[in-house]
Structure formats: C-alpha cells, structure tokens
Amino acid sequence: MHSVFRVGDIKKTANNSRLWKVQLTLTDENDPQLATLTQRMQEALYGSTAWERLGDLLIQVGHFNQADELYNELLKDASNDSAMADIYHQLGRVKSQQGRYEK
Incomplete structure (x- = not known):
C-alpha cells in the first residue's frame, strides 16, 4: 500500500500568507477507517x-x-x-x- 496521511491541524504561517503549515499523521494498514475507505473505493x-x-x-x-x-x-x-x-x-x-x- 502507498503512504496515506491524516490531515491534522492546518494553519497559515505568520511570515508568508501563501504558505500553510499542515500537520500530517501517517496511518498504517491496521487503521480501521482507512481499511473501510479502501474497501469502499475498490467497490465503487x-x-x-x-x-x-x-x-x-x-x-x-x-x-x-x-x-x-x-x-x-x-x-x-x-x-x-x-x-x-x-x-x-x-x-x-x-x-x-x-x-x-x-x-
């Protein structure tokens, strides 16, 4: 499986209005929500x-x-x-x- 991340917090940086700081959390293959999403996508x-x-x-x-x-x-x-x-x-x-x- 490829790398899948959950998007956490999203904030605009103070110094540059065009940059955003995004907190990502790596999921793993045991994540039940990811498994459900993957199954639904394969079906659809x-x-x-x-x-x-x-x-x-x-x-x-x-x-x-x-x-x-x-x-x-x-x-x-x-x-x-x-x-x-x-x-x-x-x-x-x-x-x-x-x-x-x-x-």
Missing part, C-alpha cells in the same frame, strides 16, 4: 489495477483531460487484447463525458 471504482481505478476516479470527479492522459499512457503498456479493450472502453467514457464522442 472500476479497474483491476490501482492505475485503472485512479483513471476511473478522475472520470468520476470530472478531470477528463487527466484521465485521458493516464489511459493513453496505460495503453502504451497494455500487455494483451483484453487490457487494451478495457482501456479503450475507458477512453470512450472520457470522450463521451467530454461530449466529444462521435458515433
């Missing part, structure tokens, strides 16, 4: 890999250009026809959401 997002689920999340939150970029990168490394089909499907979803899908 499409994809067999973390990269594919990230792409689906990007689509769901409306970051279509980033999803398009990610899926095009994944397409370069697709190892078989099934993986390519899944990626093309997701690229179709991106274009459809952008209103750029032509029949």
Whole structure:
C-alpha cells in the first residue's frame, strides 16, 4: 500500500500568507477507517489495477483531460487484447463525458 496521511491541524504561517503549515499523521494498514475507505473505493471504482481505478476516479470527479492522459499512457503498456479493450472502453467514457464522442 502507498503512504496515506491524516490531515491534522492546518494553519497559515505568520511570515508568508501563501504558505500553510499542515500537520500530517501517517496511518498504517491496521487503521480501521482507512481499511473501510479502501474497501469502499475498490467497490465503487472500476479497474483491476490501482492505475485503472485512479483513471476511473478522475472520470468520476470530472478531470477528463487527466484521465485521458493516464489511459493513453496505460495503453502504451497494455500487455494483451483484453487490457487494451478495457482501456479503450475507458477512453470512450472520457470522450463521451467530454461530449466529444462521435458515433
């Protein structure tokens, strides 16, 4: 699993109004809230890999250009026809959401 932090206190620094001091606490894999969140995300997002689920999340939150970029990168490394089909499907979803899908 990747590193996940809880955001604690957030304060603007006194010297520079553009800087913020953020207290982060590292979670571990035994954190029950993190386990629940991870399970829900896996259930709600499409994809067999973390990269594919990230792409689906990007689509769901409306970051279509980033999803398009990610899926095009994944397409370069697709190892078989099934993986390519899944990626093309997701690229179709991106274009459809952008209103750029032509029949």
